[in-house]
Amino acid sequence: MAKRHSDQLGNLESLFLRLEELVLANSGEDEFEEIFKLLIAKLWDERSGQPPRFRLWDSDSKTFAQVSGLLHEANKAWPEVLIAIEPALTPEHLAVCVGVLARHRISDNDLEVLDGFFEFLVSKSAKGAKGQYFTPRHVVELCVRMLRPTLDDTILDPACGSSGFLIHALNYVRRNGELRTHAELRKFCESKIWGFDLDARALRVGRALMVLAGDGNANLIRLNSLLKPDAVGMFGSADGESSLTIEDVCRTRLRRHRGFDVILTNPPFAGEVREKHLLESYDLGKGQGRIERDVLFLERCVQLLRPRGRMAIVLPHNKYAANAFADERTWLFEKTRVLGVVGLGRNTFLPHTHQKASILFVQKLENALLAKDDYDIFFAISERDGKNSKGQPTMRTDGSEAEAWDRIDHDFDQIVGAFHEFCGKNGIMFGE
Ligand SMILES: C[S@@+](CC[C@H](N)C(=O)[O-])C[C@H]1O[C@@H](n2cnc3c(N)ncnc32)[C@H](O)[C@@H]1O
Known part of the structure; x- marks a missing residue:
């Protein structure tokens, strides 16, 4: 596989696997829905062209509020992508996931890489x-x-x-x-x-x-x-x-x-x-x-x-x-x-x-x-x-x-x- 692509794919795959582990850990929530929300919030933030809001803030509750705000905005612009808008994870749990995802830019990756990840996620559910x-x-x-x-x-x-x-x-x-x-x-x-x-x-x-x-x-x-x-x-x-x-x-x-x-x-x-x-x-x-x-x-x-x-x-x-x-x-x-x-x-x-x-x-x-x-x-x-x-x-x-x-x-x-x-x-x- 081409080096640039395999690096992208490799990085993103391990990121997604890590995210999956984190979301699953003790959450009891639907892993597809929660990872999907995190990705949508992150993508919306990257597309907004504003200073990043998808990041760790000075408290978990503030981080939660920012992610929730991003999801509400994304939901207005991209209707019918989300079903439930609010994250179901606790603020503490959400902050751990945000900490991991915030370090990466996912829009810079090929659509193909995200496509592959969605397939992986969907295949695990149904x-x-x-x-x-x-x-x-x-x-x-x-x-x-x-x-x-x-x-x-x-x-x-x-x-x-x-x-x-x-x-x-x-x-x-x-x-x-x-x-x-x-x-x-x-x-x-x-x-x-x-x-x-x-x-x-x-x-x-x-x-x-x-x-x-x-x-x-x-x-x-x-x-x-x-x-x-x-x-x-x-x-x-x-x-x-x-x-x-x-x-x-x-x-x-x-x-x-x-x-x-x-x-x-x-x-x-x-x-x-x-x-x-x-x-x-x-x-x-x-x-x-x-x-x-x-x-x-x-x-x-x-x-x-x-x-x-x-x-x-x-x-x-x-x-x-x-x-x-x-x-x-x-x-x-x-x-x-x-x-x-x-x-x-x-x-x-x-x-x-x-x-x-x-x-x-x-x-x-x-x-x-x-x-x-x-x-x-x-x-x-x-x-x-x-x-x-x-x-x-x-x-x-x-x-x-x-x-x-x-x-x-x-x-x-x-x-x-x-x-x-x-x-x-x-x-x-x-x-x-
Ligand atoms: C092999 S998959 C197609 C995959 C699609 N080309 C893709 O790349 O994601 C078949 C699809 O048919 C849908 N499907 C099955 N029965 C259907 C029906 N009666 N009406 C509409 N869609 C249906 C399934 O939900 C499934 O998404």
């Missing part, structure tokens, strides 16, 4: 079992580079979690020089970036990372993306579940919305849907007693695309190969032009899941009747997936100092190049 791991960032970047989002595209991730796809899409548009001023950045985030997720904690991490990426005003909303208006209308929503749908949000916030231009997503691999009101509202669910959740996500995403809109979706390998999913594949060929499939290595999603996955790239057909019987599809299999058998990133040996994409030992660059060449030869155009 996810794995519920399919709530972060998508490896080099896989996210591969999807973005394949689909080349532009300033004009309205971009969606309906299972956005920590917003990895949305942040990388935003950075891609930015890198191409299309967002020059802060006002342009803000306008783009407010109108073009859309993420939905069921999990409140992952969404809050997503909002915090969005703030760090440059703008906290993307649309990151908690709802069940699989819920369709017809399912709510016919059957009402299940007990206690919000009946807000993506359509409700689009109707009120997006004018003349005909669907999303780009969808980038990694739905959860685990789990089945058995709720009748949901199953009956899907072509692929009708008449079934249960169905795998990612199948419904696939149909939902195709439905949410505008005609000619494009999508990258990470799906487990059985969806591409198993006889049991032949009907789903037929359905897909009727609704979309399948552009390509990229097979990922077995280690890619370790340590969270051993399941082998591939990325499907499609473009929604203008009209289902236009489906052609025969056309070429791009296929690639990654032979270097950038992870070892323990799920740790494998690094290139050339000492490059650049971003994770350039440091991690993968073969995705060749795949992106070959895909764009394929698209050129086949008259498939987007992102120009």
Whole structure:
């Protein structure tokens, strides 16, 4: 790993581990929430440009009051990042943590480093079992580079979690020089970036990372993306579940919305849907007693695309190969032009899941009747997936100092190049 980066990562990792030990020590509080609050207060302080207030004051109660003040200010500027604003730690305990964190500047570190820490923190609390791991960032970047989002595209991730796809899409548009001023950045985030997720904690991490990426005003909303208006209308929503749908949000916030231009997503691999009101509202669910959740996500995403809109979706390998999913594949060929499939290595999603996955790239057909019987599809299999058998990133040996994409030992660059060449030869155009 590049020296500068490994130093940053090493320092910050040990800082975070120390913080975790300190917060946990005798506090009995939710470690995620308390560390999250400390980081938000620290980031707000660093961003304020004022003399530091996140430091030890002459008494623990004064230190507590300063941190509390920072959190209230952050909460006003970055709504919905925090749930409880006041630290739950005692003033004495909080002061010990502040003493450790105050010596470091966390805004100077790559977003990537904080992203990694949030993943570590979230993974300790809930996810794995519920399919709530972060998508490896080099896989996210591969999807973005394949689909080349532009300033004009309205971009969606309906299972956005920590917003990895949305942040990388935003950075891609930015890198191409299309967002020059802060006002342009803000306008783009407010109108073009859309993420939905069921999990409140992952969404809050997503909002915090969005703030760090440059703008906290993307649309990151908690709802069940699989819920369709017809399912709510016919059957009402299940007990206690919000009946807000993506359509409700689009109707009120997006004018003349005909669907999303780009969808980038990694739905959860685990789990089945058995709720009748949901199953009956899907072509692929009708008449079934249960169905795998990612199948419904696939149909939902195709439905949410505008005609000619494009999508990258990470799906487990059985969806591409198993006889049991032949009907789903037929359905897909009727609704979309399948552009390509990229097979990922077995280690890619370790340590969270051993399941082998591939990325499907499609473009929604203008009209289902236009489906052609025969056309070429791009296929690639990654032979270097950038992870070892323990799920740790494998690094290139050339000492490059650049971003994770350039440091991690993968073969995705060749795949992106070959895909764009394929698209050129086949008259498939987007992102120009
Ligand atoms: C594999 S994770 C996606 C991770 C995300 N790409 C990231 O990098 O953080 C799948 C996400 O789907 C969310 N999810 C599961 N069922 C959902 C539903 N019905 N509606 C919305 N989100 C859902 C989970 O909460 C989880 O955050």
